[in-house]
Amino acid sequence: MTTHTSSGGPLGRLSLSSLISQRARSIDASGIRKVFDLAAKMKDPINLSIGQPDFLVPAVMKEAAKAAIDADRNGYTVTQGIPELIDATWNHLRTNVGWDGPGEHRSLVITSGTSGGIVLAAMALLDAGDEMIIPDPYFVMYAQLGKMTGGTMVCCDTYPDFRMTAERIERCMTPRTKAVLICSPSNPCGTVLSGSELRDIVDLCRRRGVLLISDEIYDEFCFSDMREDGHCPSPARFSDECLLIRGFGKTYGCTGWRLGYVAGPKEIVQEIAKFQQYTYVCAPSMAQWGVIPSFGVDLAPIVADYEMRRQMVVDAFAGVTNVPRPGGAFYAFVEVPKRLGITGHEFVEQAIANRVLVIPGNVFSRRDTHFRISFATKPDKLAEGLAILRGLMTA
Numbered sequence: 254m255t256t257h258t259s260s261g262g263p264l265g266r267l268s269l270s271s272l273i274s275q276r277a278r279s280i281d282a283s284g285i286r287k288v289f290d291l292a293a294k295m296k297d298p299i300n301l302s303i304g305q306p307d308f309l310v311p312a313v314m315k316e317a318a319k320a321a322i323d324a325d326r327n328g329y330t331v332t333q334g335i336p337e338l339i340d341a342t343w344n345h346l347r348t349n350v351g352w353d354g355p356g357e358h359r360s361l362v363i364t365s366g367t368s369g370g371i372v373l374a375a376m377a378l379l380d381a382g383d384e385m386i387i388p389d390p391y392f393v394m395y396a397q398l399g400k401m402t403g404g405t406m407v408c409c410d411t412y413p414d415f416r417m418t419a420e421r422i423e424r425c426m427t428p429r430t431k432a433v434l435i436c437s438p439s440n441p442c443g444t445v446l447s448g449s450e451l452r453d454i455v456d457l458c459r460r461r462g463v464l465l466i467s468d469e470i471y472d473e474f475c476f477s478d479m480r481e482d483g484h485c486p487s488p489a490r491f492s493d494e495c496l497l498i499r500g501f502g503k504t505y506g507c508t509g510w511r512l513g514y515v516a517g518p519k520e521i522v523q524e525i526a527k528f529q530q531y532t533y534v535c536a537p538s539m540a541q542w543g544v545i546p547s548f549g550v551d552l553a554p555i556v557a558d559y560e561m562r563r564q565m566v567v568d569a570f571a572g573v574t575n576v577p578r579p580g581g582a583f584y585a586f587v588e589v590p591k592r593l594g595i596t597g598h599e600f601v602e603q604a605i606a607n608r609v610l611v612i613p614g615n616v617f618s619r620r621d622t623h624f625r626i627s628f629a630t631k632p633d634k635l636a637e638g639l640a641i642l643r644g645l646m647t648a
C-alpha cells in the first residue's frame with residue numbers, strides 16, 4: 254500500500270474525468286437514460302415499462318420485517334445469511350427442485366438482490382478473456398458483466414422465437430467458454446424453456462465441462478401452460494451441478510428489500526460468499542427476517558391475474574405483428590412491423606409521443622427491431638396502452 258501526501262490543489266482544480274476508469278467509461282447508460290428523460294416530460298403517461306409487480310408486499314412479510322427491527326435485529330448478519338432463512342430456503346428447494354439440502358457438495362448464500370448473486374458469481378468465475386454465454390435479448394445487467402469482471406460476454410442470438418436452445422448455445426461455445434447464463438422465465442421476452450429444452454442444455458454443459466447458471470428470478474410467474482408437475486421448469490431438476498440464482502423482490506413485490514440467493518456447487522458458492530464478505534458484507538438483515546414467511550404465501554391468484562393480462566397482450570397484437578407468446582414473467586417482446594420501415598427506438602418515440610411508455614429493444618439487444626412491454630400494470634391502463642400501440646401499427 255502506498256501513502257500519498259496531498260500536493261494537489263483544491264478539489265475544483267482536479268480533472269475528475271481523467272480519474273474515471275476505462276471500465277466505467279466503457280459502460281454506456283445513454284439508451285435507457287434517453288427513455289427515462291423522455292418519460293420525465295410525459296403528462297399522464299400510460300407506463301408499460303415497469304419491471305416490478307404491481308401488488309403489495311404480503312402482510313406476513315411486512316410484519317416479520319417490522320418485528321425484526323423492533324427486536325433489534327439490525328446489525329450485520331453472518332455473510333452467508335441467517336440460518337433461519339437458509340433452512341427455510343432449503344426446505345423450499347427440496348419440494349421445488351428436489352435438492353435435498355446442503356451436503357458435502359452443495360451450499361447456499363443469501364445475496365443482496367439477485368443482481369448481487371449474479372455479479373458475485375461472475376467475479377468468482379471469470380478471468381480476463383474467459384467467456385460467458387448470455388442470451389440476446391438479455392437482461393440489461395448481463396451485457397455489462399464482462400466490463401465489470403474482465404471476462405467476455407458472448408451473445409447467443411435467440412431471434413425470432415427467443416428460445417435459448419442447446420443447439421444455439423453450442424454454436425457460441427469456444428475453448429474459453431466457462432459458463433452459460435440462462436434466464437427462464439425471461440426478461441425481456443417472457444420466454445419459458447421447457448423441461449426437455451433445459452435437459453438438453455444441462456447435457457451440453459456437462460459434456461463441454463461448462464457451468465450452467467440459471468437466473469430464475471421470475472420462477473413463480475410461470476403460466477399454467479408452461480408449468481410441469483405444477484412448477485416452473487428448472488435445470489436444477491436434472492442436475493445439482495448448476496448454479497441456481499433466485500430472488501424475492503419480483504416474487505413478493507419487495508424489490509427494494511434487495512434480497513436473493515445463490516445455491517449450487519459448494520466450491521463455487523464458497524467463492525461467491527468470499528466476495529460477498531469483502532463487498533456487500535451481508536444481505537439486509539430485516540429483509541432476511543422479512544422473507545422467511547414468504548414461502549407460505551399463495552401466489553396463485555396473482556399469477557392467474559398476470560396470465561389473463563398476458564392474453565390481453567397476445568390478443569392486442571394478433572394479426573398485426575409478431576409477439577412470441579410469453580410463458581411467464583410479466584413481459585412481452587414485440588416486433589415493430591417491418592412494413593412501418595422504422596427501428597424499435599423510433600417506434601418507441603412515437604409511442605411516447607402518444608403517452609405510452611415502453612422500452613426500445615436495443616436496450617436489451619444488439620438489434621433494434623422490437624420493444625419491451627411490461628404487463629405489470631392494472632388491466633384498464635394496460636388495455637388503453639395496448640389500443641394506442643396497436644393503432645400506431647395499423648395507422
Ligand SMILES: Cc1ncc(COP(=O)(O)O)c(C=O)c1O
Nearest residue numbers: 304366367368392440470500502
Ligand atoms: C432477469 C433478471 N435478473 C435479475 C434481476 C435483478 O433483480 P434484483 O432486483 O433481485 O437484483 C432482474 C431485475 O429486473 C431481472 O429481470
